[in-house]
Amino acid sequence: MxxxxxxxxxxxxxxxxxxxxxxxxxxxxxxxxxxxxxxxxxxxxxxxxxxxxxxxxxxxxxxxxxxxxxxxxxxxxxxxxxxxxxxxxxxxxxxxxxxxxxxxxxxxxxxxxxxxxxxxxxxxxxxxxxxxxxxxxxxxxxxxxxxxxVLGTGWFSAVAAQAGPGKTIAVVGDGAVGLCAVLAAKTLGSEKVIVFSRHEDRAALAREFGADVVIAERGAEGAQKVKELTHGLGAHGVCEAVGTQESMEQALASCRPGGYVGFVGVSHDQMINGWDLFLSQVHLLGGPAxxxxxxxxxxxxxxxxxxxxxxxxxxxxxxxxxxxxxxxxxxxxxxxxxxxx
CATH class of the missing domain: 3.90.180.10 (Medium-chain alcohol dehydrogenases, catalytic domain)
Structure with missing residues (x-):
C-alpha cells in the first residue's frame, strides 16, 4: 500500500x-x-x-x-x-x-x-x-x-475554557485547531468570541465560524486589546492553540482572574513563571484532547x-x-x- x-x-x-x-x-x-x-x-x-x-x-x-x-x-x-x-x-x-x-x-x-x-x-x-x-x-x-x-481538539479547548452563554472567549492561534476552537466556542453559546490573527484568509474563516472580533496585535499589546473589550477585566476563558512560550503568555495575560485557559497547542519549550501564574489566579486545563x-x-x-x-x-x-x-x-x-x- x-x-x-x-x-x-x-x-x-x-x-x-x-x-x-x-x-x-x-x-x-x-x-x-x-x-x-x-x-x-x-x-x-x-x-x-x-x-x-x-x-x-x-x-x-x-x-x-x-x-x-x-x-x-x-x-x-x-x-x-x-x-x-x-x-x-x-x-x-x-x-x-x-x-x-x-x-x-x-x-x-x-x-x-x-x-x-x-x-x-x-x-x-x-x-x-x-x-x-x-x-x-x-x-x-x-x-x-x-x-x-482538529475539531475535537478545538472543542476540548473551548470546553476547558468554559465557553458558554454570557461568556467572552479569546482564541490564541489561527490554525485549524484555533479556528475549530472559534467554531466550538460560538456553537456552545458564547456571547463574544475574539481571535488573534494576522492572516486575512484565516481571519475570514474565523469570522465565518463565528468570531466577533479579530485582533492583529500579539503579546502584551494583544492582551491589552482583549482587556479593552472586556471593561479591563480580560476574557472569561482563553483557548491556547499554538504551544509556544509566547502563545501561553498571551493566553494567561488575556484571561481575567478566576477565568479559564484551555491549552491544547502541542507544548514546545513552554515555561510558566510561577509568580505570574500565582498572581493570574486562572484555572488551567489542557493537554492531548x-x-x-x-x-x-x-x-x-x-x-x-x-x-x-x-x-x-x-x-x-x-x-x-x-x-x-x-x-x-x-x-x-x-x-x-x-x-x-
Whole structure:
C-alpha cells in the first residue's frame, strides 16, 4: 500500500509498505477514505521535535471503512464506516471513564494514518461508527475527518475554557485547531468570541465560524486589546492553540482572574513563571484532547449540519502529492491539507 514516510526533517516521501493486518484480539484494520496533514506534523518537518525523525510513518487523523476485526472486537463489524480519535483508548479504565481517554491507562498514541490502510488497537474504545455509512458528499467526508482531531481538539479547548452563554472567549492561534476552537466556542453559546490573527484568509474563516472580533496585535499589546473589550477585566476563558512560550503568555495575560485557559497547542519549550501564574489566579486545563469523549456529539452535530468543520481544509490533493502538501502548510500557503486516499 501507499504510505507517507518522513525520512528526515523536510524530507517526506510516499512509499510502498506492507498492508497492516490484525495482530491482537482488540484490533481493527480500516481502509482509509481520507487522511490529512496536521499542524503538529510540521514540528518534526521543521526539525523542532525532541524525538529524532528517521523513516517515521506519518498521520493520526482518519476516516475509513472497517475491513478486518479481531476476535475480541464487539462493537464493530466489517463494512462499518468509522472515525476515531488520534489517541488509542480502551474506554474502560478509570481515566477513560472519568472523561480523559486520551490519557488511557492501558493505551496511548499511534501514527500512520497517511496511508491506504491502518491498524487500530483497542478498536472498541477508539472508533465510533458513523450512521449512514460513507457519505457521497466530499464536504461531509471532510467534516467527519476534521472530527478525528482538529475539531475535537478545538472543542476540548473551548470546553476547558468554559465557553458558554454570557461568556467572552479569546482564541490564541489561527490554525485549524484555533479556528475549530472559534467554531466550538460560538456553537456552545458564547456571547463574544475574539481571535488573534494576522492572516486575512484565516481571519475570514474565523469570522465565518463565528468570531466577533479579530485582533492583529500579539503579546502584551494583544492582551491589552482583549482587556479593552472586556471593561479591563480580560476574557472569561482563553483557548491556547499554538504551544509556544509566547502563545501561553498571551493566553494567561488575556484571561481575567478566576477565568479559564484551555491549552491544547502541542507544548514546545513552554515555561510558566510561577509568580505570574500565582498572581493570574486562572484555572488551567489542557493537554492531548480527549476527542473520543466528544465524537458521538460531534458526529450528530455534523449530521444535523449544525457545524461544518471541514472548511478548514483549504487544499485537497491525492496522497501521492503529500510532500507538496507538507510544503504548502509549512509555508503557510494553506491552513490544512486533506489527502485523498
Amino acid at each position: 501507499k504510505a507517507v514516510i518522513m525520512r528526515a526533517p523536510g524530507d517526506v516521501v510516499v512509499e510502498k509498505v506492507p498492508v497492516p493486518r490484525v495482530v491482537k484480539a482488540g484490533d481493527a484494520v480500516i481502509r482509509l477514505a481520507a487522511a490529512c496533514i496536521c499542524g503538529s506534523d510540521l514540528w518534526p518537518y521543521r526539525d523542532l521535535d525532541e524525538t529524532p525523525v528517521h523513516n517515521r510513518p506519518m498521520g493520526h487523523e482518519y476516516v475509513g471503512t472497517v475491513v478486518e476485526i479481531g476476535e475480541g472486537v464487539k462493537s464493530l463489524a466489517v463494512g462499518d464506516f468509522v472515525v476515531g480519535s488520534f489517541m488509542v483508548s480502551d474506554g474502560t479504565c478509570e481515566i477513560c471513564v472519568a472523561g480523559y481517554p486520551s490519557r488511557c491507562a492501558h493505551a496511548g498514541s499511534y501514527t500512520g494514518s497517511q496511508a491506504e490502510y491502518m491498524r487500530i488497537e483497542e478498536a472498541d474504545g477508539t472508533l465510533v461508527v458513523i450512521p449512514g455509512g460513507k457519505p457521497e458528499d466530499p464536504e461531509l467526508l471532510a467534516d467527519y475527518l476534521a472530527a478525528s482531531d 480527549p476527542v473520543r469523549r466528544f465524537l458521538p456529539d460531534l458526529i450528530a452535530r455534523i449530521q444535523r449540519r449544525e457545524i461544518q468543520p471541514g472548511r478548514v481544509f483549504t487544499k485537497r490533493i491525492p496522497i501521492d502529492e503529500a510532500p507538496a502538501g507538507y510544503k504548502a502548510m509549512d509555508e503557510r500557503q494553506e491552513i490544512k491539507v486533506l489527502l485523498e486516499v
